[in-house]
Amino acid sequence: xxxxxxxxxxxxxxxxxxxxxxxxxxxxxxxxxxxxxxxxxxxxxxxxxxxxxxxxxxxxxxxxxxxxxxxxxxxxxxxxxxxxxxxxxxxxxxxxxxxxxxxxxxxxxxxxxxxxxxxxxxxxxxxxxxxxxxxxxxxxxxxxxxxxxxxxxxxxxxxxxxxxxxxxxxxxx
Numbered sequence: 001x002x003x004x005x006x007x008x009x010x011x012x013x014x015x016x017x018x019x020x021x022x023x024x025x026x027x028x029x030x031x032x033x034x035x036x037x038x039x040x041x042x043x044x045x046x047x048x049x050x051x052x053x054x055x056x057x058x059x060x061x062x063x064x065x066x067x068x069x070x071x072x073x074x075x076x077x078x079x080x081x082x083x084x085x086x087x088x089x090x091x092x093x094x095x096x097x098x099x100x101x102x103x104x105x106x107x108x109x110x111x112x113x114x115x116x117x118x119x120x121x122x123x124x125x126x127x128x129x130x131x132x133x134x135x136x137x138x139x140x141x142x143x144x145x146x147x148x149x150x151x152x153x154x155x156x157x158x159x160x161x162x163x164x165x166x167x168x169x170x171x172x173x
Contacts, residue, residue, distance in 0.1 A: 001097065002029055003143050004047040004165060031097050038168050046168040049097040055166035061141045062162050063102075064153040068133045074152045081111060081158050088135030089116035090126050097163070102138055105161045127151065 005027045016023060028034050031048035038046040048055070065084060067073045073083060092099045106112065117135065119125045126137050130151050140163050144153035 001031060001034065001047060001049055001165075002027055003140060007142050007145075008047075008165075029097075030095055035168065038170075043168075044170060048166055048168060049163050050101055051164075051166040051168065055168050057164045058167050059142075059165040060162055061165070063098075063138045063156045064141050064144050065136050065156055066127070066130055066139055066144065066147065066151055066153050067136045068130055069150050069152050070133070071136070073136065073154055076154055078155050078157045081105065081109070081156060081161060084136060084138075084156075085111060085113050087114075089113050090129045090135045090137045091116050091118055092126065093118055093120045098138060098140065101161075101163050105158070108160070 005025070009025070013023065013025065026037075028037070031051060034046050034048040035051055037043070038048075047058075065073060065079055071087075073079055073087070076083075091102065094100070094103075117129060119129070127148065129135060130137055131148060138156065139153070141153075141155065147153060
């Protein structure tokens, strides 16, 4: 998935290259597709989000709300999902792992946000809307490193709202 490819994969591939391994990397934006293709093809490993069966959880991480710096939520160090239910949300489309995780959490707790804007791509367009003061989005903590100065990430503290990054492997090694 792109968040792993962007943050965790480069040092892994660098080390594999130094050890003499040859590899092909496929970056796919939806974990469901990764899981389907993984079990159909002859891949050695794969990284996907929130896969329950046949994988090893290598990372459990919280989500953060990304808010304009002048928004009232930006004054807080931590928030809950309840804080997000009355603000305009800017969310990736329904295919996105982030959106699926968020909607599953909302459904499990019978929450319904007031309003949201759906964007078909994740980072650049969504962050532009946040910078313009049009609302708030959610991102895994791993993805908040390079945010513009006029937005802030605030950790969401709800024990049931997090993502897992899972390792799929066709090898016992």
